[in-house]
Amino acid sequence: MCGIAGFTGPQRPGDLERLAVMAGQMIHRGPDSEGRYESLVGSVVVRRLAVRGGPAADQPLLSEDGSIAVCGNGEIYNYPELRRDLSSRGHSFRSTSDLEVIVHLYEEYGAGLWSELVGDFAVVVIDNRSGSVVLARDRLGIRPLYVTQIRGRLAYCSEIRPLLAVDPEPAAACTAGIAHYLRHQFIPAPLTGFDGIYKVNPGTCLEIRDGQVDEHRYWSLPEDPGDLSCATDLDTGLAGLLADSVGAQGSTVDGPTGLCLSGGLDSAVVAAVHCATAERPLTAFTIDFATAEDRAHSEVTAAAAVASRLGLEHVAVELSADSYLEAATRTVESLEEPICDPTAALLDRIAAEAARRGIRVLLFGDGADELYGGYSQYRRSTAGDRSWTGGRRLLKALDDGSLWPQRLRLPGDGPTELPLTRLLGRSDSEVAEVMCSAAVTDEPRGTRSALLYRYGRDDLRGFVPSTLLARGDKICMAHSVEGRYPYLDHRVVEHGLSLPADRKLSTDSNKVALRSLALDLGIPAAARAAKSPFSLPMAAWLAGPLRGVVAELRLLAEKDQLGLEPDNWLPTLITSDNRLAPGVFPSDVWSIYSLLTWGNVFLP
Helix, strand or coil: CEEEEEEECCCCCCHHHHHHHHHHCCHHHCECEEEEEECCCEEEEEEECCCCCHHHHCCCEECCCCCEEEEEEEEECCHHHHHHHHHHCCCCCCCCCCCHHHHHHHHHHHHHHHHHCCEEEEEEEEECCCCEEEEEECCCCCCCCEEEEECCEEEEECCCHHHHHHCCCCCCECHHHHHHHHHHCCCCCCCCCECCEEECCCCEEEEEECCEEEEEECCCCCCCHHHCCCCCCCCCHHHHHHHHHHHHHHHCCCCCEEEECCCCCHHHHHHHHHHHHCCCCEEEEEEEECCHHHHHHCCHHHHHHHHHHHCCEEEEEEECHHHHHHHHHHHHHHHCCCCCCCCHHHHHHHHHHHHHCCCCEEECCCCHHHHHCCCHHHHHHHCCCCCCCCCCCCCHHHHCCCCCCCCCCCCCCCCCCCCHHHCCCCCHHHHHHHHHHCCCCCCCCCCHHHHHHHHHHHHHHCHHHHHHHHHHHHHHHHCCCEEECHHHCHHHHHHHHHCCHHHCECCCCECHHHHHHHHHCCCHHHHHCCCCCCCCCHHHHHHCCCHHHHHHHHHHHHHCCCCCCHHHCHHHHECCCCCECCCCCHHHHHHHHHHHHHHHHHCC
């Protein structure tokens, strides 16, 4: 894992200093080394976290004649096969880096190379022959990549803060992004919370030449599941695909590997597959609560049973209300965007403990719910002809029209894979108009299998990259730890989404195919585990040890940096003595608190 940052076009006075500033903002992403490359076509700086390969894998990576330079963040899991093939074609390799295959694939295929890769990555290619800079992001959006225009040219970076640090214009909120957050609790690509700063869409490459930006989507999930090209038998292929994915992601690391282990099915299957396919040990981490009254929310007993059965070292990471608030405060800056995820602070605690133990790679079970029908909303919405709501939890104040009444109100479920180039260079108000015109308002129809496919596909386009993966990358990398996601190997994704409904949902269960695999792997308790979202004692905490959060929410709301007009909605959330108003869920309060805290940290 690394962090990259740079500019397109020839160097300008002060660029070396600006690159140094951006690199300094990303030391946590790459504490081991720094590399730079400058030419008349573009410039880049990279900070490297040496997960594998040592100094011999440092960047930038150059072609044999020096005309092509590559820097990137991520891992290419099929690089051994690609390297052998490219060597047989006469290409010479100078490093041990997996990313060097991109240099030679670019020589062979140009900007069409990305479909050859199995991995997660955010990459820049500087081509001095054609005068172009190519930016690319992996299929599922596991690794972040942002772009913006600074002084009339395109700048790019793995994080937002380095871009803010070198932009002479003060940071401003993106109206459309904030509106989407208020409705859905996340901000989808290509939007961010900042005016003029955009995420590169997953599965997309940008080619910049002579100031023009061409966008090409090299991978996307089709509208019809029948259009997926799965190379593996739908009924029996899951075990082999997961073995390949877990084996590659758990072994391409020079040091120890960790796993975020819950008490449920998904991460237990990853652990069991790892034990069956990898020779290296695995350390499992689970959150445990510090007080007896909070332990009703703990999954540590079930997780410890799985770890014991598989022979894993198991670490229980203690969490109290005070340590939770400390971590939650820290994650606001790490996340860089408003994300309504109260569990983000738990990941911060686990990543910190993993880093303390010298672990640089953590495996996660995220993505399985979307592939195998794990969410209760999926079951409810496919039981008869019911309108799909996407599982969004709207604030009551938004429902009745009192929150942000004079600002943008997005219809429907928002845009579907909107090209970044439709927004780049537009004003905030123009972006809002484009977003409204691109909104999708139709209700899904079709067979149960088709509906499950669409629900999973839509969450993989929106919620997963903009919440789960953004959270995982930013928080883990704040501690110089890389997060990896075996279920989000694109081959596993295509296979899982293609499964018929009866391999996902039964009369009394979900994730049927995955539960069957768990039985084959010898973890019957995990196979029988009921699906339940991880819960926090937020109601008790907000009424007790974290009551100060409610008081802080009032102070932040009164500053009104985002123009939310708090007099219209604050009384519907909290009482005059700083308690939750009757009928208000803690998640409602945390959603608006996260947004206002983000604004207080990042906006002038």
